[in-house]
Amino acid sequence: MTTSEGLPGKLAWSEVDPDEAMHATAAAELAAEDGRAADRDEWPAALWAILRRIGAPRWTIPEEFGGTACPRPLLVQRYGRLAGGSLTAMFILSQHDAAIRRLLAAGGSPVAEQWLCAIARGEAIATVGISHLTTSRRLGTQAIRVVPAGSGRYRLDGTMPWVTGATKADVVITGGVLDDGRQILVVLATDRPGVTVCRPFPLAALQASCTSEIRLEGVEVEEADVLAGPSEQVLAHPGAVGTGGLETSVLAAGQARAALAALVELAPGRGELAEPLDALCDDWQSLWAQIMAQARGEAGAMDPSRIRGRANGLVTRATQAYLTARKGTGFLRTEPAQRWARQALFFLVWSCPAPVAQAAIRDLAGLCPSLD
Ligand SMILES: Cc1cc2nc3c(=O)[nH]c(=O)nc-3n(C[C@H](O)[C@H](O)[C@H](O)COP(=O)(O)OP(=O)(O)OC[C@H]3O[C@@H](n4cnc5c(N)ncnc54)[C@H](O)[C@@H]3O)c2cc1C
Structure with missing residues (x-):
């Protein structure tokens, strides 16, 4: 069985998306633009414009504030x-959406609602700077x-x-x-x-995410x-996404x-790739099933931290397998193989709960037990 993209059925998406064709096209456009944008030291306007065109910055905003309130399983699939x-584009969007969730969790705050409406109108972009309260x-x-x-x-x-x-x-x-202490x-x-807002850090990957420090000097808030x-x-609010949340x-x-x-x-004509590719696709299918079970809120779904551990392992192996198969050519900066492998490293450090990081280091050392 193959997907509509001609991929093995094991890589199939699971949710019915009423705007499937539009999102498939947008993904292809993002892919075409990503090589030019991802490693530049500037805001990726072309990537963000694609997300805006398909309404992505409004997906997590309820309709009463001008958003489109995408159901979580479908949202998760669109993210993927x-x-x-x-x-790069989706990392920026994930932080924007994390901010929206925090605004929503404020439960009726007029200031939060004003921002939600402004974001839905496309007049504002939001982000979060909360890691000093969580993982940093x-x-x-x-x-x-x-x-x-x-x-x-x-x-402040x-x-x-x-x-x-x-x-x-x-x-x-x-x-x-x-x-x-409160x-x-x-x-x-x-x-x-x-x-x-300081200059963006020079990063190993995702440079265009424009990640920097923000300094506050005598900032007064009402x-x-x-x-x-x-x-x-x-930050311990039910429904708000924490570190290692499903979206990561x-x-x-x-x-x-x-x-x-x-x-x-x-793979065609490269017989040596067939078996490992099949095994990696099996892994992806099983990971995706766990992600969707968690997104649908199914009883017995795997805990998000454990899912994160599995996702970190798979993204590292899959991107390195592709880089290895592409050999030296894949190492050229013009090729996505090296970029994807560098980007996969990001998941080792971003919003990664301590038990997941500790399990990863133990796994690398060949020690058990891991989270998985
Ligand atoms: C590119 C990028 C973008 C990000 N974007 C955002 C964002 O938009 N919003 C947001 O809120 N967060 C963001 N984060 C933060 C992220 O979620 C994590 O909080 C961050 O990666 C944790 O790294 P740290 O170096 O700050 O960790 P820390 O725990 O502060 O570690 C700092 C150093 O201390 C050392 N150390 C750690 N633990 C110990 C220990 N037990 N004993 C001794 N030494 C120790 C480590 O060696 C490390 O080098 C981003 C991170 C990255 C890398």
């Missing part, structure tokens, strides 16, 4: 398909210090260590820690006085800008599938 075209301790536990400034206001000083799309974003969801989560326009807290674990694994699965699809094209 488009990530196969451009991981690069700048210490109080990377952003919060001090009450009276009448429900707060003053410090640095968000990682913000994707920072140089383009109009609004960032971030948080900080009060001296008593945290707050706030919505912050990037043109607020005291906000400085009570209305506070989305959650003060509380102990301000979906991007890895999409990147892995692109490498496998490229391997399929090489």
Whole structure:
């Protein structure tokens, strides 16, 4: 059995997408543009324009705020398909959507709703700078210090260590820690006085994601800008996507599938590829089934952290298998093989829960047990 793209049935998508043809075309357009855009030190306007044309920045916004409220299983599938075209584009979108989820989790905050409407109208791009509250301790536990400034206001000083799309974003969801250890989560326009967006970091891959630090110097926020807290674990909101959330694994699965699809094209006349390709496609099919079971909320679905561990392993193996098969030619910067292999490394460090990272290192050392 083969898919409509002529790929083995094991690489088939599972959800019926009413806009299948449009999204398949968009994925192909992203793929065509990605080689030019991904490693440049500038905002990937052409990639983002493709996402805007198909309405992607509005998929996670409810209709009452002008969005299209895509059901999660279909959303996840679209993420996977488009990530196969451009991981850069979908990584930026994932951070934009993470910000939207945090705005929605604020439950009726008028400021959050204004931003949601502006984003849905295409007037604003959002992102998150929250890793200092989750997976990053690069700048210490109080990377952003919060001090009450009276009448429900707060003053923020410090640095968000990682913000994707920072140089383009109009609004960032971030948080900080009060001296008593409690945290707050706030919505912050990037043109607020005291906000400085630094130059993007030079990265090993995904340079066009425009990831940088954002510094805050005496930035004042109103009570209305506070989305959650003060509380102990301000990000622990049901429904909000945390580290190692399903969406991170979906991007890895999409990147892995692109490498496998490229391997399929090489396979005719390369008998040595047949068996490993079949095994990798089996792995992808099983991973995808687990991702979709989790997206549909099925009872007994694999835990997102375990899915992330599997996705990290597969994306690394699939992209390296393709690079190996392409030999020296695949190592040329003009070829996607090397780019995909570099991009796969990103999943080892991005939003990766500590148990997943620890299990990966143990696996590399040949030690058991891993998460899988
Ligand atoms: C390209 C990119 C884009 C990102 N985009 C975003 C974004 O848009 N929004 C967002 O919120 N986050 C983002 N992140 C952050 C990401 O989710 C993780 O938080 C980040 O990768 C964690 O790395 P760190 O170096 O900050 O980790 P840290 O835990 O701070 O580690 C820093 C250093 O400390 C050392 N170290 C770690 N643990 C220990 C230990 N137990 N003992 C001794 N030393 C230790 C490590 O060797 C490491 O080099 C991004 C990250 C990357 C790489």
